[in-house]
Amino acid sequence: MSGPVRGPARIGRRTKDLTKRLVPGDVAVIDHEDIDRVAAEALVEKHPAAVLNAARSISGRYPNAGPRILTEAGILLVDDLGADVMTDLVEGERLVVHEDGAVAVDDRQVAHGTVMDAARVAVALEAAREGLSAQLELFAENTMQYMLRERDLLLDGIGTPDVRTDMHARSVLIVVRGYHYKEDLQTLRPFIRENRPVIIGVDGGADAVLEAGYHLDMIIGDMDSVTDRTLRGGAELVVHAYRDGRAPGLERLQELGLDESAVAFPASGTSEDIAMLLADEKGASVIVAVGTHGTLEEFLDKGRAGMSSTFLTRLRVGSKLVDAKGVSRLYRQRISTAQLVLLAVAGILALGVALWATPGGQALFQIVGARLDDLLSWFTALFAAYPESSGESALS
Template identity: 70%
Template sequence: MRLNLRKRTPLPVEPGTAGPVRVDPRTKTLTKRLKPGDIAVIDHLDIDRVSAEALVSCRPAAVLNAARSTSGRYPNLGPEILVGAGIPLVDDLGPDIMTLTDGRTVRVLGGVVHEGDKVLAEGIEQTPETIAVNLEAAREGLSEQLESFAANTMDFLRRERDLLLDGVGVPDIDTVIDGRHVLIVVRGYHYKADLATLRPYIVEYRPVLIGVDGGADAILEAGWTPQLIVGDMDSVSDKALRCGAEVVVHAYRDGRAPGLERVENLGVKHVVFPATGTSEDVAMLLADDKGAELIVAVGTHATLVEFLDKGRSGMASTFLTRLRVGSKLVDAKGVSRLYRARISNVQLGLLVLAGLFALGVALASTAAGQTLIGLAGARFDDLFSWVGSLFGGA
């Protein structure tokens, strides 16, 4: 009986990048459920550095942006980070791309998004060359943003003068801060590495640990427990809110507090802090008003580009807040890059072994050392004989 064996012709592989889509207009919300191989669909004007690094850590197959990844307002670094990580980035696809439902499989080829033979949307595929051109154009328009930033700063100063100068409106809290160090953690640039570098400081000084929204999860991931969680509760996990930390809900000046309902539903003890500006400003002002001896900040915003990276006028408050608490503020952002040990643990271990070997050779070359080695050998013989007798008896 003859078997007719025929080679199976492999199916043709379609060009481009294919995968299931995950859709969310808020990038930081999307990254919580984005898996490797998924295609991220976002609506993010001027992708900032933090958002880009969060996307890269999720390892998506591609990123589709309904908006322009660089609008020209300022030289944002997000697109360069994504493309540098080898992730295809297509932007300016238009609002219709946001109507896709999670799980639908699409294929991205160049700047075109396909579903089967159907073209869903067309945009602009970013390359190192296009990004360089966009950044150069953005640098030319930076002066306009500087003027806007200065105007926002003066407006914030007029509206929050009493809070900045006299601490009017700061709520009472149970956590004791007076006379202690405070470590404020924000999930910003290099926060993980900086938090790890500060581990000896945390062990020695036992500072009050304050997590700003998702910064509370960063503290938990590092093996610590926050004493205070400050923010509008949009990026902190339920696990962090239930960890036993005191919660300060950041509210708008008109009384609206988007995160209040969530905290109340969890049954977490909390207070409300109405203030203009950002949650990291609220954390710094709270620590300063309650008598912190030193405020150490990790992952917070410190430079003008970082202020503009947030994409909102309220970042002017951070500038003034830093002036307000500057006498006791230590910015630990980037401390992990300040010094890196040039000797690895393996090299250090080999060095110790080499030292012990040299010490043994030196002892063996002297009469006293030979006597000591002989006594040690006799002790080991007695130990082995005793262990052997135990097993022999058994």
């Protein structure tokens, strides 16, 4: 970094909400321990001048990928500024972030943190790898607890709500605003066009579906990260509720007047889990997942115990579940007859243009044109003579 970084402060405790109002040049002020890959990629997409984190971007629990993504993108990351920075700073005021991690307003220092450059991030990630064994033990423990708590739902589908969307014997596409969801949706265009699957958006993934230009059949989640416009779009709404029946997402739907048509799905775990379980229970022939979590790194990267449910859900759904990246590798678009005809016509036109650009080609076109004129004259003379001969025969 050469010199201090300046920009207006944009403050948000929830990174995914803050990124919706960030513009290039802003200074993002967050409180996000262990910045995960999805949050970092969302920040990078907005091109902030700097990211100020009240918490530690790498706590040491596991090697989270977020800080490395930010530093590789050239974004200044200042770490561990303290919880007071969230209240001491004012939204929109102009900040100056110095090379030593000092944060100032009008030449008055208001906070000081640690600049997480590439070297510091590498050292912190190496140390965090030593904590993986403890995280794996905790993950296994949480997995067992979830299996005992949700065995009826996992084994027999008990508790799955009735929905009006027909998924029986159809392909179902589940979209989560997660890992590489934009790239996956792009590669799946031929598959979506030819198979017309049922499309389910999980929370913010519903907005991603509409942004990609597709029709949305269902929205599943706690409804906290979906825009009002998307909720009003006509898709069936399934609210993820707690096991005790509480459903905070219904409050927002009540404000929008959409609660009467919504369905509650009480279950532990994550919203992407219940989306997969619902599709499986309703008879989907194949479930294609976009942006969901499939590897150990991705499970741990969310930094919460509930991710163990995703592991068991994938075991429950079994062979029906296909990751979007697998579809793009295995699926090949079928070329239609119309496409082949268009390709042939385009090739002939290109050949004709190339020939016309040469003296020999122009001579060839002149010869072909003369032959066509002769053939046309012959046909004209043939049909012109026919009525005259018929008239003579009639007179005789």
